[in-house]
Amino acid sequence: MNEVATVAGAETGPFEIRDYLRLELMPHFMCPGCGHGIALRALLWAVHELGIEKDKLAVVSGIGCSGRVGAYIDANTFHTTHGRPLAFATGLKLARPDLTVVVISGDGDSLAIGGNHLIHACRRNLDMTLLMLNNEVYGMTGGQVSPTTSEHRLTTTTPTGNVEPVFDACRLAAASGASFVGREVTLQAPALKNLVKKAIAHNGFSFVEVMSDCTEIYGRKNDLGESPEMILSQKADMRPEAFGNVADQPFRPHRLATGVFAELDRPEYGAVYRAQPAFRKG
């Protein structure tokens, strides 16, 4: 795997997560064993290794358990409305191109309520990174079915098992035009950190699907075991292989692939936008 270069001149020492947290808010509100914490560590670790200053980092998050993740980061954070973090982030990035914009969103937040915002953000290819924390359920509101809930799984709104097919978010993002698409599991924390690092360093819209666990609600209802069993099951459910083309995968693969699926060199929206004659005159 190629190492991503750090910001010029930045000296990054050992990673100390406390330097990046709002300590007065800790311990965080997430349930025991929730994978979102591991994803948050991976994001901060990547930010540290890239040498991005906290003042130059803007984290935008939506609503849901994933929406609260951003609040613990000691940087510029922006807690927005349900499904709309990408819309807010688009405005932010266009107004302040100097900021590194990272959007943290959940599966329901970005695929259901914010589905339209997701596909158009992918299409525009503005330079920002979306971390979609996929725990297959709406955990905060009590465990309703989400677009990524696996078939036959029980949720409060599917008491006899989910019958809807699952959304493959990576295929959606790649087909909509995201220039960087990847997926990783929380169990492989260092690999997840490397993927996030690549995604942030990529110039264009980066979509990263993080397979997370909802232990207290989804895991308990479906009898998936305690937190350790759930995180270890990721090993069996995932294939650590990158597919050149996500379209080659079956729509509902039995085992999900992880790795980088797309890394394209497409025109970045912010640069294109600022190159317009009207923009230059103003």
Add this chain to the structure above:
Amino acid sequence: MTADTSLDEPAEATREASRADRPTNILIVGVGGQGVIMISKVLALLSQMHGAEVKQSEVHGMAKRGGVVFSHVRYGKKVWSPTIAKGEADVLIALEWAEGLRWLDFLRPGTGVFVSDTRKIVPPFACRNRKFGADRAYAKETPAEIVSRVGNGYVLDATGAAEDLGNTRAANTVLLGALSTTLEFPAEEWENVIDQFVPKGTQEVNREAFRYGRDWVEKARRDPAFGLSDANAYEAPVLLPGEVDVELEINETWCKGCDICVKLCPERCLALSEKHKATLKNPAACTGCRVCEWLCPDFAIRVKRTAAAEAAE
């Protein structure tokens, strides 16, 4: 520009073989991915071009994760057996140090030439004790000892040289350069055949690597002290027991007792306390691998290691 073909000494390996009118035996050993097969292909084609009969046999099946790869190449007027018997190899080329030692008794006593990379690839099973600074079950013999034991020994840091030339993968070509000095084929032909086997775009670096290996042996022949100059290159730093220190800092206020660290610790040295908080049950077993720190969703575990332990990583 080609390398100087007029060496001080004639091709020593083939001298003896041609006198006895028997095939020349060359054994190439290494681990997966180093280019053992590439060396044997170059050798086979080159000897074929000179009208010799060639037999080559190899084992590379288990090599994907650093497993053993070896290849027997025999060429001459008439070759019967495809493999080399113990004590009959004229040249033993080792792309990895311990592999070279493992096959050392295949070398013809007295006249055999030993060409080896001094770089060590330590397989995981050589680290039986996973603690920092623990003793490794890896060959202890120094290159100087081995050179004194074999008839002709050339031990060079081929990987380091290839790295300096800009492509670590050219290490096998450095050793090919060293090998070429012991065989009768002219240098230009070696280079042309190597060009055919290396990936496109790497021809130039492979030519440089080849010349480096050739020049290295020439220098070593003139100056025995130079021949041992690479012998101790790239030794892993040795840690004394007192210098290694791993400490686990567990923040009980942040810990929610999810049990992930307890179940996923490879050494099983953590446990949940009565208050349902993670505690270090067996500090002596902790190796400081950081898995608990990476996977703690609540950031409650911090692995602190001394500077010496960090440097050894």
